[in-house]
Amino acid sequence: MWLAPLIARRLAPLSRFRCRRRIFARRIDFNLAELHPRAPLDAADLEAASRRWWTGAGEVLAEYATLERLRSAGRVEIEGWEEIRARLPIGMPVVFAAVHLGPFELVFEVVRNGLGRNIVATWQPEPSRHANEILSRLRGRYGCHIFPPGQRAARHLRRLVVGEGFDALLFVDEVRDRQIHLPAFGRDLPTRGNAVIAVKLALKTGAPLVPVHVLRIAPARYRFVASAPLDFDRDGAGSDPLACGVAALDCHFAPIVRANLEQWWMLSQVRLPDFVARPKRTARDQ
Secondary structure, eight states, X not given: OOHHHHHHHHHHHXXXXXXXXXXXXXXXXXXXXXXXXXXXXXXXXXXXXXXXXXXXXXXXXXXXXXXXXXXXXTOEEEESHHHHHTTSOTTOXXXXXXXXXXXXXXXXXXXXXXXXXXXXXXXXXXXXXXXXXXXXXXXXXXXXXXXXXXXXXXXXHHIIIIITOOEEEEETTOEETTEEOSSOTTSOOOSSSHHHHHHHHHHHHOXXXXXXXXXXXXXXXXXXXXXXXXXXXXXXXXXXXXXXXXXXXXXXXXXXXXXXXXXXXXXXXXXXXXXXXXXXOOTTTO
């Protein structure tokens, strides 16, 4: 459990160097410079932040090898859940909303086995068939069934949550149309996608909408955080309950993501308007 992330930390500089001219790598640095809580960053601070992002990304991948054993080995702190559980309505499902911070796959395992919740969830398959096989075996080891995206998955999710009382777990910072739509970072809030589905499920069932995330707090040490259920206008008195719920998710997660930007897996997928994919070459470059 300590060796896997150590290997990743040793290999991360090589991976970063190898990808240094790729558009997504330059987008990572651009987004760090734009969104970092201490922005604007000078060159040295940006270099250090970029190195930390690549190191954390490598650790995320390496931790797939041992992820289902981390919590039982005492390497995961669980914060906030006991207070929430004491106030949950009996017999009502919970809709968990999450973002891709830290070893985000750990969210599934902790909610399923650490909190003891029967969850259904969706996920976005990786481009690599081999990566998907690794994730499928991992989820089989910790016992969680996760649907791929699509209309069929949405119907299954609705049936299981609304009809059979399962909990739902949805990552609301998913990629859709080659863009991350939430957190919005000042852009328009999404009108479709996982955030909308999560709020719709909460409104349909009356379930609490509980934000959760995971952070890496030290090498091979992690903290799972469950926040209080989001308070938003569900009655629609003078406002749209769906829009209010999505806005509440954005208000909750935006400062958390910015404060931990170097642990946010989706950083390379945020396409801010001022990013130039291929800058013009100068005479000096030529």
